[in-house]
Amino acid sequence: MTKLRATPVSELHDLGAIRSESVAAAVATVPRHPFAPDAPLEDAYAADNPLVIKRDVNGKALSSMSATHIQVVMLEQADIEAGMRVLEIGSGGYNAALLAEIVGEQGRVTTVDIDPEIVERAGACLRSTGYDHIDVVLADAEEGVPANVPYDRIIVTAGAWDIPPAWLEQLSPDGRIVVPLRLKGVTRTIAFDRDGEGGLISRSYGLCGFVPFQGAGSHTERLVAIDDGVSVRLDDDTQQVDVAALRQALHSPGIERWSGAAFDLPDELELFLLTSDPHMATLLADQERIDQRLLAGSTGRGAPVLIGGGSFAYRTNRENEEADTRPVSSRTGLRPSRSPTATWSRCGAGRASTAVAAPRPSATSRSPQPSRHRPAG
Secondary structure (H helix, E strand, C coil), X not given: CHHXXXXXXXXXXHHCCCCCHHHHXXXXXXXXXXXXXXXXXXXXXXXXXXXXEEECCCCCEEEEECCHHHHHHHHHHHCCCCCCEEEEECCCXXXXXXXXXXXXXXXXXXXXXXXXXXXXXXXXXXXXXXXXXXXXXXXXXXXXXXXXCCEEEEEEXXXXXXXXXXXXXXXXXXXXXXXEEEECCEEEEEEEEECCCCCEEEEEEEEECCCECCXXXXXXXXXXXXXXXXXXXXXXXXXXXXXXXXXXXXXXXXXXXXXXXXXXXXHHHHXXXXXXXXXXXXXXXXXXXXXXXXXXXXXXCXXXXXXXXXXXXXXXXXXXXXXXXXXXCCCCCCCCCCCCCCCCCECXXXXXXXXXXXXXXXXEECCCCHHHXXXXX
């Protein structure tokens, strides 16, 4: 068992995720398998293996124990010190135990969840592993947990669409919030400090994925079907799309433009694209449509798409044969991609896809409505 606990520590060091002795010691100390009793030991201790704890009647994950990798990335983002008071929003038990190890006997950890079943389960797991001093609270975390304020750190372990005022009110003057923010269909764990003027300033971010926030702070993204196997995901209630026009563009000849520049951190570009224009959304296609070459493979997991009337442009990529194997990012603990990513070619009508790659010739342009098609950029 000791060897199993040591394995993720070694792996996470190699990935660059663990950067402090306190986090390394916590991961080496807290047993993970009691918090996932139904999982094989190898799965419970795998560094990159999230485990679903509860699903709804349709099979959608309602609660999960995040992969140790992302838990460690967020703990390092939080920069927790001994003696701190920490609020964890979203309970599973294991992460709260890690927090307790880091803050030590002089610190205090409070973990809150809206689901009574999850709260009961987390409490039982924590008691069975000797962490019964952690406060496990049943509440809608939109209002935080006023009883144990102020908090030096607030760590959120569910995908949030906003930062409620209560979290700021309960944060100490020099406190930090680490939260997985949902932005235009993608999630990034972002560390925020106070800016001294009543707001927040981000200090770091990392790529991640979490089950969505429940309760008063929940938000439902819209999935708009454009055609069989093709849809657009919108998180802005006011954004409207012309489905018929987009379907016509989808089945029209498209424009493809390659920029000729390599880029090895596609998540940074994706975040920039999705947050830089109010008309941005996420384009998704199933494998059948991708195999039919209707859309590029990047849409399988969702690609940023710029929508303008009956036109849309999205980014894709292709293998960069000249790319070198890059070291893991010391800032995020995440591996950079060897595949190049995207810039834009915007058109007045029809369909366009663009990408960044090592310099290669070729760019094609075909338009269903030549009089309106003028690629830019």
